[in-house]
Amino acid sequence: MLHPDAEQIELSLVLAALSDPTRLSIIRQLAEDGEAMCRRLDFGSKSNLSYHFAKLREAGVTRTRIEGTARHISLRREDLDARFPGLLDSVIKAAASYPRLTTEADVTDGA
Amino acid sequence: MLHPDAEQIELSLVLAALSDPTRLSIIRQLAEDGEAMCRRLDFGSKSNLSYHFAKLREAGVTRTRIEGTARHISLRREDLDARFPGLLDSVIKAAASYPRLTTEADVTDGA
DNA sequence: TCAATAGTTCATCAAATTTTGAACTTTAAG
């Protein structure tokens, strides 16, 4: 479970991580909800979601916290703001036009 | 020679266009010099440079002005600022760490 | 202990990206 140091975060990797529509949907969800768990997202296959989360994490865009068997994913806002001021905010605003990946669970239970 | 309208510019295409190190070098050069001509850039092959310029142009990041046989490339700063406020500025600042693609010509003649 | 849950890792495959060189188009110059 690798997270790059804040200083090692590389622009081209961050932009590549953010350039995929699926991952922009994830970013939107994280920006709105604060933290996401894999199982709460509607997604084709577990392994593909795992792949996208790894892309974001390895680029330094997200941090993954492990709690039991669950992974809690959040944006590395401060690290990104320090390294690339303004970048994440502008992307988050623009990502509002991408669809959410919300599960029924989110709608029906109160979490 | 297609340029998307300002309103049609798509975030994921812009981020994909900006996510390549070669193109970040081009962006840096354009931000510093205002306009670039293909022949002024040190580059492996003409066709590959043409390809990278097309990527930037088709994503809406640059505008290409034709003058005789030469192409003059410039950033679409206003269009991008209107559509994704702050995005281009933050990328330009961060792109300063990518190498220039300067030719000898730029150094020796005064253009 | 046994089974279920949550997610990772691996192999594979399809699709998209990047690079190269050759052929082509257009403009300018002699």
Add this chain to the structure above:
DNA sequence: CTTAAAGTTCAAAATTTGATGAACTATTGA
């Protein structure tokens, strides 16, 4: 008209990316 210069376009090769299912690891609960 002929030639050269500046780029574009096309086709082929190399690389990378993204998707899928099966096998695997680790934690939780009965």
